[in-house]
Amino acid sequence: DVKVTQSSRYLVKRTGEKVFLECVQDMDHENMFWYRQDPGLGLRLIYFSYDVKMKEKGDIPEGYSVSREKKERFSLILESASTNQTSMYLCASSLLGQTQETQYFGPGTRLLVL
Amino acid sequence: GQQLNQSPQSMFIQEGEDVSMNCTSSSIFNTWLWYKQDPGEGPVLLIALYKAGELTSNGRLTAQFGITRKDSFLNISASIPSDVGIYFCAGHFPNRDDKIIFGKGTRLHILP
Numbered sequence: 394d395v396k397v398t399q400s401s402r403y404l405v406k407r408t409g410e411k412v413f414l415e416c417v418q419d420m421d422h423e424n425m426f427w428y429r430q431d432p433g434l435g436l437r438l439i440y441f442s443y444d445v446k447m448k449e450k451g452d453i454p455e456g457y458s459v460s461r462e463k464k465e466r467f468s469l470i471l472e473s474a475s476t477n478q479t480s481m482y483l484c485a486s487s488l489l490g491q492t493q494e495t496q497y498f499g500p501g502t503r504l505l506v507l
Numbered sequence: 508g509q510q511l512n513q514s515p516q517s518m519f520i521q522e523g524e525d526v527s528m529n530c531t532s533s534s535i536f537n538t539w540l541w542y543k544q545d546p547g548e549g550p551v552l553l554i555a556l557y558k559a560g561e562l563t564s565n566g567r568l569t570a571q572f573g574i575t576r577k578d579s580f581l582n583i584s585a586s587i588p589s590d591v592g593i594y595f596c597a598g599h600f601p602n603r604d605d606k607i608i609f610g611k612g613t614r615l616h617i618l619p
Contacts, residue, residue, distance in 0.1 A: 436550075436595070495540060496540075496550035496553070498542075500549045
């Protein structure tokens with residue numbers, strides 16, 4: 394059974410705080426992704442990674458950074474949280490390769506920035 | 508840029524009715540995926556389609572990869588209360604690395 398876990402289901406932070414969102418997958422997947430989900434906007438890709446220590450910007454990387462020190466773990470960092478970063482954050486993983494685009498998602502972290 | 512249009516945005520149906528939703532793309536896809544998201548949870552993969560014309564079922568769910576490779580539909584037969592949620596289509600463009608594009612979702616409501 395595929396498993397993607399996220400460190401927190403709910404987080405409340407203050408403006409200006411540094412926020413870490415952790416994601417771990419146990420499927421030995423090469424690819425990992427961070428999305429945010431907002432009403433009416435669907436899922437938007439923030440960053441993704443094809444391999445350890447590799448990262449690529451997605452569609453909305455501003456205000457975020459990521460870290461991939463181990464294959465199974467992909468962290469999303471908000472250096473200085475702002476209220477417009479209040480959102481649902483979803484992590485996903487997939488196998489590398491054109492025939493294996495299926496992404497598996499974690500349960501999500503709902504972040505509120507006050 | 509590439510666009511993926513999913514319709515309808517929301518549906519209100521009676522329990523027991525069949526449901527149909529679809530997605531269209533401005534470009535050709537080589538993979539179509541359908542996900543369901545329950546409230547407060549992450550999306551869960553329902554069906555994956557890898558070939559034009561492919562028709563795949565998963566219980567009461569049936570999805571097809573359109574022969575033009577620019578569309579896909581998902582049907583749910585004899586809906587039940589636990590079918591409530593948001594259904595997302597997603598697709599992968601050829602030679603576009605391993606990223607996929609998501610539709611904005613169809614929110615399904617079931618009336619008692």
